[in-house]
Amino acid sequence: MNVQLAAFNSNNRLKMASTVRKMTVIVAMAALLNPLNSTMITVALLKIAFYYQISITQTSWLILGYFLMTAIGQPVMGKLADLYGPRRIFSAGLVFVALFSLLSVWAPSFGWLVALRILQSFSNTALFPAGMAMLQASAAAAGTNNGKIPVSATGMISFTNNITAALGPVIGGFLVYFIDWRSIFWINVPIVMLIMTLFRLWIPREQSSAAADRSVVSWRSQLDIPGILLFSSTLFGLMYFLQSMKNGPLWWMLIAAASLLVVLVGYELRRENPFINVRLLKSDLKLLMVYVQYVGTSFVYYCILYGLPLWLQQLCGYSAKDSGLILLPLLVSGIVATQVAVPIISRYTYRRSIVVGYMFLVLGTALLLLVTSDTGLIWLLAVLAILGIPNGLANVGWQTALFTLAKPGETGAASGLFLTFRSLGSILATNLIGAVFSGKATTGSLHEIAAVIFAVSLVMAAVSFSRKLV
Numbered sequence: 001m002n003v004q005l006a007a008f009n010s011n012n013r014l015k016m017a018s019t020v021r022k023m024t025v026i027v028a029m030a031a032l033l034n035p036l037n038s039t040m041i042t043v044a045l046l047k048i049a050f051y052y053q054i055s056i057t058q059t060s061w062l063i064l065g066y067f068l069m070t071a072i073g074q075p076v077m078g079k080l081a082d083l084y085g086p087r088r089i090f091s092a093g094l095v096f097v098a099l100f101s102l103l104s105v106w107a108p109s110f111g112w113l114v115a116l117r118i119l120q121s122f123s124n125t126a127l128f129p130a131g132m133a134m135l136q137a138s139a140a141a142a143g144t145n146n147g148k149i150p151v152s153a154t155g156m157i158s159f160t161n162n163i164t165a166a167l168g169p170v171i172g173g174f175l176v177y178f179i180d181w182r183s184i185f186w187i188n189v190p191i192v193m194l195i196m197t198l199f200r201l202w203i204p205r206e207q208s209s210a211a212a213d214r215s216v217v218s219w220r221s222q223l224d225i226p227g228i229l230l231f232s233s234t235l236f237g238l239m240y241f242l243q244s245m246k247n248g249p250l251w252w253m254l255i256a257a258a259s260l261l262v263v264l265v266g267y268e269l270r271r272e273n274p275f276i277n278v279r280l281l282k283s284d285l286k287l288l289m290v291y292v293q294y295v296g297t298s299f300v301y302y303c304i305l306y307g308l309p310l311w312l313q314q315l316c317g318y319s320a321k322d323s324g325l326i327l328l329p330l331l332v333s334g335i336v337a338t339q340v341a342v343p344i345i346s347r348y349t350y351r352r353s354i355v356v357g358y359m360f361l362v363l364g365t366a367l368l369l370l371v372t373s374d375t376g377l378i379w380l381l382a383v384l385a386i387l388g389i390p391n392g393l394a395n396v397g398w399q400t401a402l403f404t405l406a407k408p409g410e411t412g413a414a415s416g417l418f419l420t421f422r423s424l425g426s427i428l429a430t431n432l433i434g435a436v437f438s439g440k441a442t443t444g445s446l447h448e449i450a451a452v453i454f455a456v457s458l459v460m461a462a463v464s465f466s467r468k469l470v
Contacts, residue, residue, distance in 0.1 A: 025198070030131050039164075040171055045062070062114060066117055078417065093127045097192055128415055132415040151400055176321070227267060239427055242427075299456060307449050354464050357395075358464050364386040
């Protein structure tokens with residue numbers, strides 16, 4: 001009898017471990033939709049501007065609107081996944097991503113395109129936090145890695161994100177060159193269909209939970225509507241101020257955004273179920289630094305992803321396809337670095353991976369200051385290869401740190417907030433590029449961006465050496 005029981009338990013553990021691996025694949029595939037859609041569009045902006053007869057500066061709303069909604073939607077979806085079950089949130093997100101991507105193809109005006117892209121972004125925000133919550137539950141059920149998400153799973157998801165973010169301009173360049181700019185939207189549909197098929201085949205349905213029976217009153221109290229509105233208003237105020245810097249900064253808007261932030265923090269500290277757990281961030285300095293450092297990392301990375309294609313196309317005369325291909329070393333070195341990061345973290349700690357990653361980031365951004373329109377292509381490719389290394393080492397390190405420090409029951413919310421801070425970095429990067437490249441891109445404007453991201457990289461590298469903060 002004991003032998004049979006042991007065999008049953010062993011088979012059950014193997015089955016659960018298999019579920020964790022399958023769930024990792026599904027979450028990695030779903031998570032790629034956000035970076036794919038955020039970077040693929042960079043090489044299509046000139047075509048979209050020409051089609052709708054608008055300026056290149058106006059097209060930045062396709063990026064700003066996307067990231068603004070990502071920043072707001074990620075914590076909301078993370079909270080909903082924790083409250084009502086991640087499977088239904090994940091499934092709904094997939095359906096609406098496909099729907100709004102398809103509708104974007106027939107957008108009759110630029111305003112409609114921006115609106116549909118914002119809705120696409122909001123749908124996308126469900127996938128990562130809900131997926132990570134399902135993965136956490138699978139890992140806990142399997143009993144692997146003390147019930148936490150395995151480093152190998154984190155590495156694979158980070159690997160997929162890094163590949164897709166770097167490969168986005170390449171894919172977008174080929175789609176725009178061989179088809180047209182609309183293809184960067186409908187390409188989401190077959191990807192979603194594949195994910196949904198694997199999800200239904202591989203992952204068993206969730207058992208009924210108490211979350212399914214929550215009342216509308218509980219829904220309202222748990223979701224913290226005032227906190228969401230305060231957070232959204234703060235972000236909008238900050239974004240509006242940054243946009244105004246091109247023609248003269250509206251300082252009153254910055255003051256308004258700062259005031260709203262103070263009100264938000266005070267309100268969330270008093271609330272039992274806050275939208276953003278300020279008490280937790282206040283009490284756990286290392287977790288707070290995970291989020292803060294990720295803002296800086298995302299800012300630097302998206303400055304490169306958004307700034308270089310515009311510079312290559314406008315000043316150097318490269319096509320959308322070729323400018324995307326030039327970014328390939330960023331992808332390749334990121335892939336290699338991600339594979340190196342997993343054993344480093346497993347053998348030592350996530351901190352070592354982060355420190356080494358930032359050292360390469362400082363080197364790469366310093367070398368970018370030397371790049372001009374006369375720079376040889378081999379030199380530019382080498383600089384991009386160096387810049388891709390921290391995208392693997394540091395990103396895997398920060399994601400491992402997040403899931404190490406976050407409580408298991410708050411994985412969805414923690415994951416959502418993590419991507420919110422990534423979106424903040426992206427919003428800052430988009431505004432900087434919009435301000436610096438307000439006219440035609442020049443080598444001087446590229447160096448302005450390089451100087452800013454070099455300074456940010458230096459600060460982040462210095463912070464990463466502190467054992468109290470990282």
